[in-house]
Amino acid sequence: xxxxxxxxxxxxxxxxxxxxxxxxxxxxxxxxxxxxxxxxxxxxxxxxxxxxxxxxxxxxxxxxxxxxxxxxxxxxxxxxxxxxxxxxxxxxxxxxxxxxxxxxxxxxxxxxxxxxxxxxxxxxxxxxxxxxxxxxx
Amino acid sequence: xxxxxxxxxxxxxxxxxxxxxxxxxxxxxxxxxxxxxxxxxxxxxxxxxxxxxxxxxxxxxxxxxxxxxxxxxxxxxxxxxxxxxxxxxxxxxxxxxxxxxxxxxxxxxxxxxxxxxxxxxxxxxxxxxxxxxxxxxxxxxxxxxxxxxxxxxxxxxxxxxxxxxxxxxxxxxxxxxxxxxxxxxxxxxx
Numbered sequence: 001x002x003x004x005x006x007x008x009x010x011x012x013x014x015x016x017x018x019x020x021x022x023x024x025x026x027x028x029x030x031x032x033x034x035x036x037x038x039x040x041x042x043x044x045x046x047x048x049x050x051x052x053x054x055x056x057x058x059x060x061x062x063x064x065x066x067x068x069x070x071x072x073x074x075x076x077x078x079x080x081x082x083x084x085x086x087x088x089x090x091x092x093x094x095x096x097x098x099x100x101x102x103x104x105x106x107x108x109x110x111x112x113x114x115x116x117x118x119x120x121x122x123x124x125x126x127x128x129x130x131x132x133x134x135x136x137x
Numbered sequence: 138x139x140x141x142x143x144x145x146x147x148x149x150x151x152x153x154x155x156x157x158x159x160x161x162x163x164x165x166x167x168x169x170x171x172x173x174x175x176x177x178x179x180x181x182x183x184x185x186x187x188x189x190x191x192x193x194x195x196x197x198x199x200x201x202x203x204x205x206x207x208x209x210x211x212x213x214x215x216x217x218x219x220x221x222x223x224x225x226x227x228x229x230x231x232x233x234x235x236x237x238x239x240x241x242x243x244x245x246x247x248x249x250x251x252x253x254x255x256x257x258x259x260x261x262x263x264x265x266x267x268x269x270x271x272x273x274x275x276x277x278x279x280x281x282x283x284x285x286x287x288x289x290x291x292x293x294x295x296x297x298x299x300x301x302x303x304x305x306x307x308x309x310x311x312x313x314x315x316x317x318x319x320x321x322x323x324x325x326x327x
Contacts, residue, residue, distance in 0.1 A: 022254045025279045051184060051289040064254055065290070068280035093287030095187050 024064070025071030032074050041074045044083040047100040048073070048090065057100060186287030186295075186306050193221075193301045194285040198275025201252040202260045208249050208275030214301035218326035220248040220319075221295040222271070223283060226255050226263035228291040234310035235267035241316060242270035246323050249273040253283055253291055294319070298326040 032038040045059040052063035058070055076086055090098045102108050150158065188194070197209040213219055222238060224231040242248055250271040252260050260274065277283055286295065289308075296305040296319070305322045307315065 022256065022278060054182065054184075065280050065283075068254070069284060071279065072281060072284065090284075091187075093187055093285070094184055094289070097184055 022064075024067045027071040027074035028067030029070075030074075032078055034078075037077050038074075040083055041077040044077070044086060045070055045073055048087070049098050049100055051094070051098075183308050184289045185308065186289075186303070188287045189303050189306050191303060193295075193297050193303055194282070196275075196282045196285065198251065198277055198282060201250075201255060201257065201274040201276035202264055202269070202271075203257060204261075205269070205271055205274045208251065208273040210301065212249055212273055213297040214299070216299040217247065218296060218298045218304070218323055220246055220323065221297055222248055222250040223253060223286070223288050223291055223293040223295075224250055225253040225291045226259040228253075230310035231292045232263070232267050234292055234312075235270075237311040237313060237316055238270040239268045240313075241311075241319060244316075244320050246320060247272055249275075251275050251277050251282055253277050253280055296322050296326060 032041060042059060046057050048058045048069065050056045050058045050061035050063055050066045050069075052065050053061045056066075058066040058073075073086060077083065087099055087101070091103075096103055096105065102111060104112075193210050193213050195210045198207055200207040213221070220241065238248060248270050250273070252274055255276060255278070257276075260276075264271075275282070288295075288306075292310050294307040294311060295303050296307075298304050304326045305319075307319065311319065
C-alpha cells in the first residue's frame with residue numbers, strides 16, 4: 001500500500017530543476033513573428049552547441065543557459081545581426097567547440113578534401129575497369 | 138573486385154593485388170579502433186573561456202543583493218587586480234566554495250560577483266546563510282554577461298588585472314587547495 005501511495009505521490013510531485021527559479025527568457029521558447037527571421041535564427045540555433053548538455057544543440061536543450069542563448073540569438077537576429085556574425089562572436093568566446101558547423105581551419109582541410117579524393121579514387125577504379133573491358137573484347 | 142583489377146597475367150595475385158585485397162579490412166580495423174577509442178575516452182567537459190588574456194567585455198548590471206552595490210566592468214579598470222566570481226543562489230557547488238571565498242577575502246583579495254538567473258530575495262538568503270565576501274554584486278538575469286565572458290557554468294572565478302584584462306579563469310568550485318594558487322595569481326597580476 002505504501003508503495004502504491006508513493007507511486008501516486010510521484011504523479012503530483014513537481015519536477016525539481018536544479019537550475020533556476022526564474023521564468024525562461026522572453027524568446028527562449030517563443031518564435032519570432034517574422035518567419036524569415038525565425039528561420040535564420042533557428043538554423044543557427046541548430047548548429048550551436050549547448051554548454052550544459054554538451055551533446056545537444058541549443059535548439060534541443062532544456063538547460064536554462066541554452067534557453068538564454070536562444071533568446072539572445074533571436075533578439076540579435078531581430079535587431080538585424082547576421083547569423084555568421086553571431087557564430088563568430090560565440091567562437092571568439094568559447095572556441096570552435098561551440099559550433100557544430102566545420103570551419104575553414106587548416107586542421108579541417110583533410111575533411112574538406114576527402115570528398116574530392118574519394119571521387120578521384122572512384123574515377124580511377126572505373127577508368128581501370130573500362131580499360132580492361134576494352135582489352136578483353 | 139580489387140583483386141580482379143590487379144590480377145596479373147598468370148591469373149594469380151601479384152604483390153600489389155595482395156595488398157589491395159587486405160586494404161579494405163585494414164581500413165575498417167583502423168576506423169573501428171579510432172571510433173572505439175573515441176567512445177571509451179571520457180568526454181571533454183571543461184570548456185575554457187577564450188577571453189583569458191583579453192580585455193573584460195564591457196557590461197553594466199543591476200543590483201543583485203539588498204546590501205551590496207551593483208556591478209559594472211568599470212570596477213575592473215581602477216588599477217588594482219580583482220576577482221570576479223560567477224555564482225547563483227540555486228547552485229550547490231557555489232555554497233560549497235563559500236568558505237574558500239571568505240578565506241580569499243580575509244587574505245585581502247577584493248572580490249565582486251555576478252549572480253546568474255537569480256532573484257534579490259534568493260541572493261539575500263544565500264549570502265545570509267553562507268557569508269558575503271563580495272564588494273559589488275550584479276544581477277545577470279538572462280546569462281548575457283556570462284555568455285559574453287565565455288563562461289560555461291556556475292561557479293566560475295575570473296582574476297582581472299588593474300587594466301581590465303582577464304588573467305585567469307578558475308572553472309568549478311574553489312577547493313581549499315586552490316586558495317594559495319589563486320592568491321599567487323592575484324598577487325602576480327599587481
